[in-house]
Amino acid sequence: MVDLTVKGAALAAAAAGDFSGLPVYAPDVECAPRERIRAIQLEKLKAQVAWTYGRVAWYRERMDALGVAPGDIRTLEDVRKLPFTDKGVLRETFPYGLFAVPLSEVKELHASSGTTGKPIVVGYNAHDMDVWSDCIARLAQMAGVVPGDRAQMAFGYGMFTGGFGLHYGLMKLGCMMIPAGSGNTERHIAMIEDYGTTVLIATPSYALHVCEVGERLGFDWEASTLRVGLFGGEPCPPGLKAEIERRMHIVCTDNYGLTEVMGPGVSGECLASRDMQHIAEDHFLWEVVDPETGEPVPEGEVGELVLTPLDKQAIPVLRYRTHDLTRVVREPCACGRTTARMQKVRSRCDDMLIIRGTNVFPSQVEDVLAGIEGVTPHYRIVVDNETGLDRMSVHVELKPEAFSDSYAEMDAFRASIAEKLKGVLLVGVQVKLVEPGGIERTTGKAKHVEDLRRK
Numbered sequence: 306m307v308d309l310t311v312k313g314a315a316l317a318a319a320a321a322g323d324f325s326g327l328p329v330y331a332p333d334v335e336c337a338p339r340e341r342i343r344a345i346q347l348e349k350l351k352a353q354v355a356w357t358y359g360r361v362a363w364y365r366e367r368m369d370a371l372g373v374a375p376g377d378i379r380t381l382e383d384v385r386k387l388p389f390t391d392k393g394v395l396r397e398t399f400p401y402g403l404f405a406v407p408l409s410e411v412k413e414l415h416a417s418s419g420t421t422g423k424p425i426v427v428g429y430n431a432h433d434m435d436v437w438s439d440c441i442a443r444l445a446q447m448a449g450v451v452p453g454d455r456a457q458m459a460f461g462y463g464m465f466t467g468g469f470g471l472h473y474g475l476m477k478l479g480c481m482m483i484p485a486g487s488g489n490t491e492r493h494i495a496m497i498e499d500y501g502t503t504v505l506i507a508t509p510s511y512a513l514h515v516c517e518v519g520e521r522l523g524f525d526w527e528a529s530t531l532r533v534g535l536f537g538g539e540p541c542p543p544g545l546k547a548e549i550e551r552r553m554h555i556v557c558t559d560n561y562g563l564t565e566v567m568g569p570g571v572s573g574e575c576l577a578s579r580d581m582q583h584i585a586e587d588h589f590l591w592e593v594v595d596p597e598t599g600e601p602v603p604e605g606e607v608g609e610l611v612l613t614p615l616d617k618q619a620i621p622v623l624r625y626r627t628h629d630l631t632r633v634v635r636e637p638c639a640c641g642r643t644t645a646r647m648q649k650v651r652s653r654c655d656d657m658l659i660i661r662g663t664n665v666f667p668s669q670v671e672d673v674l675a676g677i678e679g680v681t682p683h684y685r686i687v688v689d690n691e692t693g694l695d696r697m698s699v700h701v702e703l704k705p706e707a708f709s710d711s712y713a714e715m716d717a718f719r720a721s722i723a724e725k726l727k728g729v730l731l732v733g734v735q736v737k738l739v740e741p742g743g744i745e746r747t748t749g750k751a752k753h754v755e756d757l758r759r760k
């Protein structure tokens with residue numbers, strides 16, 4: 306049994322490149338030969354397509370129109386014969402149009418709130434809940450979480466899939482859950498101290514806020530029981546994770562998922578390949594396509610991730626267009642797992658801003674700021690066209706040590722940031738320096754972009 310009162314010998318060994326002390330939750334699939342993984346996928350794909358066709362009118366009509374029947378799925382590549390699904394379909398069929406089981410069998414509903422219109426609602430039966438918990442237990446073990454860990458939840462417990470999803474999975478693994486929920490940062494810190502919390506579950510941006518508030522209160526992160534941060538729900542730039550690890554003295558992993566195909570648990574970061582995430586391939590068939598044409602991109606190249614859940618009964622979804630940009634590799638990983646790995650998602654195909662005709666991704670701004678001494682990872686991009694022309698300003702929060710009373714110094718710093726941004730973005734931006742703590746913190750996903758343009 307791992308001694309949880311120390312920061313963890315297994316984590317220290319992993320940091321030194323020895324992963325043998327870290328458990329694997331489902332080694333029979335996570336470490337299986339690739340041919341076996343593909344065989345499992347094919348068997349499940351055939352069954353999933355038959356299930357979907359037999360029970361969901363929307364898919365049956367689309368497949369009939371395309372002239373494709375469940376029996377036409379003979380290889381994994383045949384998935385391309387199937388129709389795509391996107392957010393619009395879930396909205397159009399709101400709330401229960403895609404459900405494949407009677408509502409009396411549905412155990413739980415979750416939803417993701419869109420910016421406009423109806424939310425996307427999804428349901429899970431007992432089987433789905435079981436698969437979901439299994440996927441979470443796997444990603445927790447990738448990060449070195451073990452039965453007996455004390456896991457404190459900082460995701461919200463509402464319709465968002467993050468809270469309950471991780472809660473059930475960590476409980477299945479054998480953790481003691483501390484269901485604190487989102488917000489009330491000082492209380493979170495007191496609970497870590499009082500209950501001897503070892504694992505914190507949060508968005509990375511909120512974890513940084515917890516770290517900062519703790520530092521301000523004089524909390525000794527190094528001496529605390531906290532060992533692991535399980536993050537997810539939003540992009541986590543490498544610099545941000547490293548900073549949290551250093552300041553909180555914990556190991557953090559970044560985990561990916563989306564409501565429409567399950568929630569968290571689609572893929573998780575292991576401690577061997579820190580910018581990639583292992584896909585739970587026995588539960589999700591992945592494709593990477595050109596976002597414009599929907600055609601597959603060459604192996605290992607960046608494109609839009611498309612996911613087909615292989616084990617989803619209550620609300621099956623075929624070929625879901627995630628809009629998330631990534632690339633996938635299949636080489637085995639030093640952690641011992643053989644499941645394919647996706648590069649962490651930094652951008653979505655729909656978060657690109659077009660500023661006076663130039664394409665700008667918020668992740669580019671983030672990368673420039675990460676390379677500048679004296680600025681925090683908190684920033685905000687504001688775009689407007691009040692003057693008739695697109696205007697983009699970047700609000701950059703300073704670290705206390707970078708703040709100066711000299712106007713000339715501050716102005717020179719501002720101008721140097723603007724120049725660096727222009728060099729990368731190829732479009733002029735206004736930079737506004739903000740005092741430490743001046744960018745609003747959120748308890749969930751950070752909002753980095755405010756587009757105020759009148760269409």
Ligand code: DLL
Nearest residue numbers: 417467537538539540560561562563564568569650
């Ligand atoms: O955010 C599910 C989740 C909860 C994952 C908690 C991990 C932990 P949605 O609210 O539907 O579901 O948002 C899904 O968020 O398409 C990505 O664009 C983004 N996203 C989620 N996790 C990551 C991540 C949950 N680790 C959308 N890195 C996805 C980058 C992420 N983006």
